[in-house]
Amino acid sequence: MAYLLHHLLTDAAAIDPSHEAVRGGGRSMSYGELNRASNGVAQALVAAGVQRGDRVAIYLPKSVEMVAAVYGALKAGAAYVPLDPRSPVRRVGVVAADCTVAAVVTTPGRAAPLLAALGEHRPDVVLLVEDGTEVDGILAAACSTYAEAVAGDPADPEVPAIDQDIAYILYTSGSTGVPKGVMLSHRNALTFVEWCAATIGVRGDDRFSNHAPLHFDLSVLDLYLAAAGGATVVLVPEDEAYLGAALVEFVNRERITVWYSVPSALTLMTRAVPDGTPATSFPTLRAVVFAGEVFPTKHLREFRALVPDVDLWNLYGPTETNVITYYRVGSVDDLPADDRTIPIGRPCRNTEVFALTAEGTVAGIGEEGELFARGSTVMKGYWGRRDRTAEVLVPDPLGRVLPDPCYRTGDLVRLRPDGDYDFLGRRDHQIKSRGYRIELGEVEAALNSHPSVAEAAAVAVAHEEWGSAIVAWVVPRAGEAVTVMSVKRHLVERIPRYMLPARVEILENGDLPRTSNGKIDRRRLTAEAAEAAEPGTAI
Numbered sequence: 001m002a003y004l005l006h007h008l009l010t011d012a013a014a015i016d017p018s019h020e021a022v023r024g025g026g027r028s029m030s031y032g033e034l035n036r037a038s039n040g041v042a043q044a045l046v047a048a049g050v051q052r053g054d055r056v057a058i059y060l061p062k063s064v065e066m067v068a069a070v071y072g073a074l075k076a077g078a079a080y081v082p083l084d085p086r087s088p089v090r091r092v093g094v095v096a097a098d099c100t101v102a103a104v105v106t107t108p109g110r111a112a113p114l115l116a117a118l119g120e121h122r123p124d125v126v127l128l129v130e131d132g133t134e135v136d137g138i139l140a141a142a143c144s145t146y147a148e149a150v151a152g153d154p155a156d157p158e159v160p161a162i163d164q165d166i167a168y169i170l171y172t173s174g175s176t177g178v179p180k181g182v183m184l185s186h187r188n189a190l191t192f193v194e195w196c197a198a199t200i201g202v203r204g205d206d207r208f209s210n211h212a213p214l215h216f217d218l219s220v221l222d223l224y225l226a227a228a229g230g231a232t233v234v235l236v237p238e239d240e241a242y243l244g245a246a247l248v249e250f251v252n253r254e255r256i257t258v259w260y261s262v263p264s265a266l267t268l269m270t271r272a273v274p275d276g277t278p279a280t281s282f283p284t285l286r287a288v289v290f291a292g293e294v295f296p297t298k299h300l301r302e303f304r305a306l307v308p309d310v311d312l313w314n315l316y317g318p319t320e321t322n323v324i325t326y327y328r329v330g331s332v333d334d335l336p337a338d339d340r341t342i343p344i345g346r347p348c349r350n351t352e353v354f355a356l357t358a359e360g361t362v363a364g365i366g367e368e369g370e371l372f373a374r375g376s377t378v379m380k381g382y383w384g385r386r387d388r389t390a391e392v393l394v395p396d397p398l399g400r401v402l403p404d405p406c407y408r409t410g411d412l413v414r415l416r417p418d419g420d421y422d423f424l425g426r427r428d429h430q431i432k433s434r435g436y437r438i439e440l441g442e443v444e445a446a447l448n449s450h451p452s453v454a455e456a457a458a459v460a461v462a463h464e465e466w467g468s469a470i471v472a473w474v475v476p477r478a479g480e481a482v483t484v485m486s487v488k489r490h491l492v493e494r495i496p497r498y499m500l501p502a503r504v505e506i507l508e509n510g511d512l513p514r515t516s517n518g519k520i521d522r523r524r525l526t527a528e529a530a531e532a533a534e535p536g537t538a539i
Helices: 005-015 031-047 064-075 089-098 108-121 146-150 186-199 219-228 244-253 263-272 297-306 386-392 440-448 484-492 522-531
Strands: 020-024 027-030 055-059 079-082 103-106 125-128 143-145 166-172 180-185 207-210 232-235 258-261 287-290 311-316 325-329 351-356 368-375 406-415 421-426 430-433 436-439 453-463 467-476 503-506
Touching: 005 031, 005 064, 005 186, 005 219, 020 031, 020 064, 027 031, 027 064, 031 064, 031 125, 031 146, 055 064, 055 089, 064 079, 064 103, 064 146, 064 232, 089 108, 103 108, 108 125, 125 146, 143 146, 166 186, 180 186, 186 219, 207 219, 219 232, 219 258, 244 263, 258 263, 263 287, 263 297, 263 453, 297 440, 351 406, 386 406, 421 440, 430 453, 430 467, 436 440, 440 453, 440 467, 440 484, 453 522, 467 522, 484 503
Parallel strands: 020 232, 055 079, 055 103, 079 166, 103 125, 125 143, 207 232, 207 258, 258 287, 287 311, 467 503
Antiparallel strands: 020 027, 166 180, 311 325, 351 368, 368 406, 406 421, 430 436, 453 467
16 A cells, blocks of 8 residues: 555556556656666665755656656655746746755756755755756766666665655745745645545556646646556646647547646647537547636537547645545536536545635535635645644634644635535635625636637726726637627626626737646736726726
8 A cells, every 4th residue: 555655656666567657758668667767866865965854846847757856756755846947947946945945856957047046045966857958067066967866776765754744845826926835745645646546547558648737736646646557647748738739639649548637728629629520539538637727618518529428527626735626527418508617516535625604604505605625635734834824724613623724725615405516716806896796707707608709817906996997808719700899798698787897808819828837827917907007987
């Protein structure tokens, strides 16, 4: 039985060392090769002074070496900290300095800028993965190479560890603009992986896609569920991650059986499938899993029509909890006929969730409340932020004497008669305008239901008279014309006038901006809206 994440790899390597473990960038590693490479990384880190509980930064593009570095950090008894290779180096330096990384695994091209950004927080250990660039002379004496570390047949250093040790730290955007590190233990991740294996399933002949970058929590399912079943994980090229036609080709070329991503990636894939294509566009898929954002029902209906016989799962959970609820999507006929989104579902095994109303009582059927979660997937806390941790990991609000805290998600939900929860939106996405309480998710749902709209987003900006005004962005479907007037006519039939956007921007030749996780970059949209002229009157 695996009680540490890297046991999944060692167990799979013991069962079938020749089976393909990971493929990416035209290269591949078997389970035996990946196990030996991760042993080499671990040995190099330990020999250089990395100790149990230290943090090891992984600052690499998607590659088989990246996966070996992850397992190597775990085998060294450390927690890995994925750094976004596409973020400004200044922000990357802030993250690495915040958790005082003891080592960094990176490339020669990235090493010097990162170490310069770290300044006094520069780690003593640097392991370089060759990228074709020359090693800076200043770095040469202080660095060792990945190639040297994995040469030969190194043994697992077998650093003592327990399942409550921190396995990785994922940094998320903070409301103050300073990223905060979510500490997740081996047990946090394994509970989720074990639930996935029992519910979604995993087979040795499965081929998992890895669409999410390593610093995004969706990558946990791809890497570790594949290892749990001795399956193969195939890394989606970073430069193709949000190109619909390229993703469709990737799924079929790589014979992917299990896909996991944010819904917007599936929407792009749907749009890339030619009209009239029969429901055999993805012949190898057996399961598609999505999470991270709301899947507009119109787009979900279109995707479902392409994969009528594929198991479809909606997973919900903040980074701080892994996944805590799930919903199995039915047929096209089972989907809501109107603009309502599908539920986030019911609790996963070994997880307790409940919602509290504004009055502090447990929300009953049909009542709105904030969702709380308790269970072994809930994080240990935020790195170095006890005050912030105490705000969200709270004693049981129901007054029970429990040994562990509950996590306040900040998400608003409503309990359905069938036991599933509907997601209503974020507390911080709920605004007041002219005295009315408005959920921006409802505005976006109405925008997305327009037949000629491919994608839409709504944000709020400060308004001198109203308190807040809504600004919306709309991306037309390819080959279709969308005007502000057509959006106006569509919205007035679906939402109250006080919810109508004050301004609508039509993006004729572009898409909505994205974060590195693939989600809509609402922070950027809000900044752009605030910089523009103040909206005057509602449409």
